[in-house]
Amino acid sequence: MRLLTALHADDDAPDMIISDGVAVSRHELLERAAGLAARLRGAPIVAVHATPGLSTIVAVTAGLLAGVPVVPVPPDAGDLEREHILRDSGAELFLSDDPAVPGAPIAGVPPSSDIPEEPVPATPALVLYTSGTTGPPKGVVISRAAVAADLDALAGAWQWTAEDTLVHGLPLYHVHGLVLGVLGALRTGSRLVHTGRPTPSAYAGARGTLYFGVPTVWSRVVAEPAAAQALRGARLLVSGSAPLPGPVFDRLSELTGQSPVERYGMTETLITVSARADGPRRAGHVGLPLAGVRTRLVDESGAEVPPDGTTIGQLQVAGPTLLDGYLGHGPAPLADGWFDTGDVATIGPDGWHRIVGRASTDLIKTGGFRVGAGEVEDALLLHPAVTAAAVVGTPHDDLGQQITAYVIASGVAPDELIAFVAARLAAHKRPRVVHLVGDLPRNAMGKVQKSLLSGSQRHPGL
Numbered sequence: 001m002r003l004l005t006a007l008h009a010d011d012d013a014p015d016m017i018i019s020d021g022v023a024v025s026r027h028e029l030l031e032r033a034a035g036l037a038a039r040l041r042g043a044p045i046v047a048v049h050a051t052p053g054l055s056t057i058v059a060v061t062a063g064l065l066a067g068v069p070v071v072p073v074p075p076d077a078g079d080l081e082r083e084h085i086l087r088d089s090g091a092e093l094f095l096s097d098d099p100a101v102p103g104a105p106i107a108g109v110p111p112s113s114d115i116p117e118e119p120v121p122a123t124p125a126l127v128l129y130t131s132g133t134t135g136p137p138k139g140v141v142i143s144r145a146a147v148a149a150d151l152d153a154l155a156g157a158w159q160w161t162a163e164d165t166l167v168h169g170l171p172l173y174h175v176h177g178l179v180l181g182v183l184g185a186l187r188t189g190s191r192l193v194h195t196g197r198p199t200p201s202a203y204a205g206a207r208g209t210l211y212f213g214v215p216t217v218w219s220r221v222v223a224e225p226a227a228a229q230a231l232r233g234a235r236l237l238v239s240g241s242a243p244l245p246g247p248v249f250d251r252l253s254e255l256t257g258q259s260p261v262e263r264y265g266m267t268e269t270l271i272t273v274s275a276r277a278d279g280p281r282r283a284g285h286v287g288l289p290l291a292g293v294r295t296r297l298v299d300e301s302g303a304e305v306p307p308d309g310t311t312i313g314q315l316q317v318a319g320p321t322l323l324d325g326y327l328g329h330g331p332a333p334l335a336d337g338w339f340d341t342g343d344v345a346t347i348g349p350d351g352w353h354r355i356v357g358r359a360s361t362d363l364i365k366t367g368g369f370r371v372g373a374g375e376v377e378d379a380l381l382l383h384p385a386v387t388a389a390a391v392v393g394t395p396h397d398d399l400g401q402q403i404t405a406y407v408i409a410s411g412v413a414p415d416e417l418i419a420f421v422a423a424r425l426a427a428h429k430r431p432r433v434v435h436l437v438g439d440l441p442r443n444a445m446g447k448v449q450k451s452l453l454s455g456s457q458r459h460p461g462l
């Protein structure tokens with residue numbers, strides 16, 4: 001059973017993938033990946049230095065062909081984060097073409113026309129590291145079956161076919177950029193133009209039919225009207241990973257002549273809810289469950305709340321796209337097949353979902369990246385001058401939320417602490433603002449009351 005079905009098609013698409021401005025054909029990608037797959041076979045797991053370019057696409061494809069689960073490592077991960085991912089995943093094989101981060105080579109491996117048989121769908125495809133509210137990131141194990149089910153459901157909802165040219169410049173180590181943005185193209189057969197970075201000018205110049213972006217990308221696109229107008233020829237503009245602000249939805253509709261399709265998901269569940277290509281699009285709403293997905297809202301006692309469009313509840317999802325588990329932490333935390341997303345939502349009588357926010361203040365969404373407050377706090381506490389730290393998300397026009405740290409420390413400047421975190425964790429995890437304070441508000445148990453910190457907010461819905 002093949003996962004990347006379109007990659008094996010008989011006809012050759014001369015420029016199936018364009019990345020770094022370099023075009024590769026379907027056959028060239030398949031044979032390069034098959035050559036690398038021969039070197040991976042038998043490895044329990046492989047880590048990939050996931051730079052935004054062709055080498056990552058070849059390496060991930062090779063892992064999937066060889067049936068070896070792939071752990072993409074953020075290219076800017078600081079030492080602490082990279083060491084954690086490599087140690088926790090047990091990946092002894094690390095592929096990298098970046099001289100600054102040495103690993104086994106990806107480019108230069110001889111191609112092969114010997115295409116391996118793929119394993120059964122229940123086997124793991126990817127282990128994606130993502131932040132929880134506390135501690136270091138955990139590896140979310142995602143099966144080949146989950147990836148296939150999600151991509152097929154999305155292809156149905158978005159009428160995504162081999163006739164499309166998909167354009168995006170998202171990072172290649174998360175669900176959005178990697179699963180949808182690369183594996184989606186290799187399963188549907190659409191061309192892929194990866195722009196390296198998701199800038200308005202790169203999107204405008206790429207002439208795609210289907211565009212993916214996080215809200216920060218769309219907000220930057222509408223700030224450059226000429227770039228937005230250049231997308232008028234596109235078939236579908238898709239936004240996800242964080243709430244799309246209403247004014248950005250409206251402005252994008254005006255400038256491009258079409259309203260964006262919003263969709264909702266999580267690393268643990270893949271994409272579960274979306275507006276459809278052939279249906280309405282509504283600002284502030286993320287649409288209907290995808291084919292095969294079920295959703296429900298529950299209150300704090302676990303009782304279901306009515307889908308009346310106004311009653312707020314915790315969103316739970318069930319279906320074939322859910323994680324297998326967190327690596328080293330047992331199977332997926334499901335109750336009767338339901339996964340608790342931690343998001344708070346309403347569901348209308350017509351089935352339309354609106355994400356209102358998150359139940360916890362400790363998961364921050366900044367530029368579409370999920371950042372756990374605890375991981376940043378732990379990094380700050382490694383600094384010898386720091387005795388306490390509380391990290392929250394505060395509103396930010398461009399990023400949705402920005403990381404703001406309240407720190408008790410002596411003899412250290414805020415900029416030094418930002419640089420200290422940046423050296424250890426990925427760039428988007430460093431605080432933008434550090435407030436040095438004499439005290440932190442605590443409850444009787446000694447726990448910091450983050451809601452009392454100035455500007456602190458749960459990740460906002462609309």
Ligand code: MCA
Binds near residue numbers: 214427431
């Ligand atoms: C950042 N900079 C800083 C600081 N933070 N400088 C000083 N102090 C700081 N605290 C630097 C950056 O390194 C950068 O420098 C410059 O400031 C601008 O940074 P930023 O504003 O963050 O913008 P950006 O680097 O242009 O990034 C914006 C972005 C990015 C491209 C939208 O956030 C992004 O790629 N987001 C996508 C996230 C994503 O794919 N999420 C999907 C996961 P310099 O310019 O020199 O580099 S969610 C998912 O997978 C689920 C399932 C879903 O629903 O999709």
Ligand code: AMP
Binds near residue numbers: 357370
């Ligand atoms: P991650 O695991 O990084 O993919 O982050 C998942 C979280 O992103 C979800 O739990 C939501 O809080 C948020 N999210 C994803 N898509 C949307 C969306 N369209 N609107 C609002 N929040 C979203």
